């Protein structure tokens with residue numbers, strides 16, 4: 260799969276309840292946390308879209324901003340994937356969480372290189388998928404809509420209905436030796452860890468986590 264012929268979607272909604280304040284705007288390395296993913300994706304993919312349930316918050320960002328189409332009160336990154344896939348100009352869409360500041364271009368290019376004509380291309384770490392750093396084809400849309408309408412929000416639940424290419428994270432060893440790509444900022448202690456990582460004086464001891 261060629262990123263120059265794909266859309267990228269940044270998931271930027273949610274409640275930040277574990278952080279206690281909007282985590283996407285926390286300063287990190289001289290810019291808002293969300294800007295790290297944005298800067299990584301822009302220029303690499305043909306198009307970049309930020310999907311959120313609060314579009315007014317992102318009006319100052321130089322990116323196309325679109326709103327979740329199906330709103331539910333529950334925590335719902337799947338609604339963001341749905342809106343991104345619906346609005347994207349291209350059939351293949353990389354969806355990445357906005358709270359994942361250390362995702363690298365090398366890792367994303369590797370993921371693209373592992374896909375050919377599947378509906379989902381996704382990293383897998385043992386029993387766990389990385390659904391918020393994965394490629395989805397527009398073929399997934401009816402299955403995602405069905406899940407949202409039934410109130411099922413676990414992304415992987417529609418995978419049995421589509422063709423999925425799993426990419427083992429162990430193949431990333433040389434591209435991501437510190438295993439920080441999938442580190443996401445949820446709680447205040449994660450933010451402190453991210454600040455330490457940016458400052459270059461910390462490692463992730465547990466191989467990254469989501």
Ligand SMILES: Nc1nc2c(ncn2[C@@H]2O[C@H](COP(=O)(O)OP(=O)(O)OP(=O)(O)O)[C@@H](O)[C@H]2O)c(=O)[nH]1
Nearest residue numbers: 271272273274275276277310335336339356357358
């Ligand atoms: N567009 C969109 N993105 C979402 C939504 N919920 C979560 N996200 C994004 O998905 C990613 C993972 O979100 P979580 O950390 O699981 O949820 P959260 O609501 O942001 O945070 P918590 O309330 O602490 O669980 C983050 O980048 C969020 O910005 C949503 O309803 N719509």
